[in-house]
Amino acid sequence: MQPPLPLELIISIVSFLVEPRTRKDAEINVINRSTPNIRGQASRDLLTCSLVCRTWKDVCQALIFRWIRIFCYEDMVDGFSFFHFTVPRLCKHVLEFSLVFSGDIESIPRWMDECLGRFTNLRKLELIYWSDMDAAVSFQLAQGIASLLDTINLKHLSLLFCDNFDDLLRILPACSATLERLTIQGHDGYTPTTVLTTPLAVRLEALRSAELYGLLNPFTQTNTIECPNLESVTILHYRRGPWGLPPWIPASITKLILQVSSTSGRLQFSRAVYPASLKIELNSLIGDVAWVTECINHLPFLNYLQQLEIKISSARNKFILPPSAHYEALCRLLQPLQRPTLLLHIIFSVDVRRCVDIGVADDIPTVGMLVLAAGTVSAMIIKHIADHTGEDRVSLVGEYPLAQL
Incomplete structure (x- = not known):
């Protein structure tokens, strides 16, 4: 044996x-x-x-x-x-x-x-x-x-499709010392009718990452928590009309990720935040990137950014490429950032589906425009092309270090 x-x-x-x-x-x-x-x-x-x-x-x-x-x-x-x-x-x-x-x-x-x-x-x-x-x-x-x-020792709490946030306030104090990641997703059609009140905000010392999918809920509109060590915040917001960051987000966050559509309302910064990294993920049905330009143009923390990432994609099978005029507007906006003390990296990506003519996609003026805009900035331009099987084929178009620009 x-x-x-x-x-x-x-x-x-x-x-x-x-x-x-x-x-x-x-x-x-x-x-x-x-x-x-x-x-x-x-x-x-x-x-x-x-x-x-x-x-x-x-x-x-x-x-x-x-x-x-x-x-x-x-x-x-x-x-x-x-x-x-x-x-x-x-x-x-x-x-x-x-x-x-x-x-x-x-x-x-x-x-x-x-x-x-x-x-x-x-x-x-x-x-x-x-x-x-x-x-x-x-x-x-x-x-x-x-x-x-x-x-x-719970590390990650995720609450999805819930409109009763009293449950969250009962649960959070029990994991306040260990929770590192918090994910909240509300109903798309939820309309707040009452304001959540809490006698004392829950202090989450260990919280490093917060992901908020949908802002129309009491939790994101009141000071329900304190998270002094929060580093990264991801927010998805597709609704029209002006909107702002939750009041409990500290000014010291290092990374802000915005997932928006071309029809989303403008983000208004009523409170100061100073992230070193900003990522904008734009779902554009018609190739309109004006939201990105408008957002960058009104950033109160532009002088604190070290990395700016812009990703444009479409939820539809057919994707209309952004016109050259939109790239030019972005370039004019990025040109003043040529000083070495500002942006160190610009990352720009476009998701292109198989139904788009790949030859046409190769001709989009991404590389030339962003290199022109970058000046002394290191720019990496990435293009994603998805084939008919749905699997992504990633092509690195170009990486431009400081010495080559």
Whole structure:
């Protein structure tokens, strides 16, 4: 009989079967057909290896259950009974936990707090609200989650499609000392009717990154949190009309990412911020880049920027290339920034789809215009071309160091 493989070698072999969690269609039922509410993103090979023997099973389970998504319906029993009654020992393997409320939740099991308390190694928690929830039920669930977070080191909290931000204020204090990343996404059609009030703002010392998708919610309009060490802020805003940054964003942030459309309202800086890096991701349906020019022209922190990145793309299959006049306007705006003490890098990219004539795309005046505008600035121009399979083929058009410009 052959001696068993060393545990270290088994771990090394199994690690090659771990796929990066990048595609939603990679979600599979990681248990059996009787538990369709629990999904993971383990490869089929990894599931097969878990059947070799007990040792292989123990090694594979730690990877199979590191990311779990549970779909909750009326009573939440179906989603959690497997972890609570059948194999509670698996809870310790879960590092990222996504909880989807996909039905009108009417009740929560009495043992829910006990079950949640077993996820002791949780590092990311994602709550996705696809349905309404009674206030009493929501309060009970938030209390159970807060009790769990009091005992673990949560790093990333994500709250999606939620219009009840009282839940967030119940949860945040429980992870205030460890939370490094916060993601908030509201409903597209949400219109605020009440102003969120809190007796004392939650102080998040460890928070380094905030991602806000949709600003029309009470959380982004009041001083609900304090995050003195926040470094990076990403904001998506597609609505018309003027808008501004949330009041709790500190002036000391180092990176600001704006995801907007050509019809978005103008960003108004009522408060001073001084990021060293600004990235503008413009979704332009007709090739109009005027929003970028308008934004840069009114930046109060232009003299503090070290890197400016502009990315233009379209959500439609057919993309109309920006006309030369728009590039020229951008160039005229960037020309005063030639002093070495200002911008060190300009990154400009255009996403072009296969339905656009590639020959025409190669003729766009990106390189010549931006090199002319750059002066003593180091400019990198990147062009993305997607083929008919949907996979991106990235072509580096040119990189121009200081000595060559």
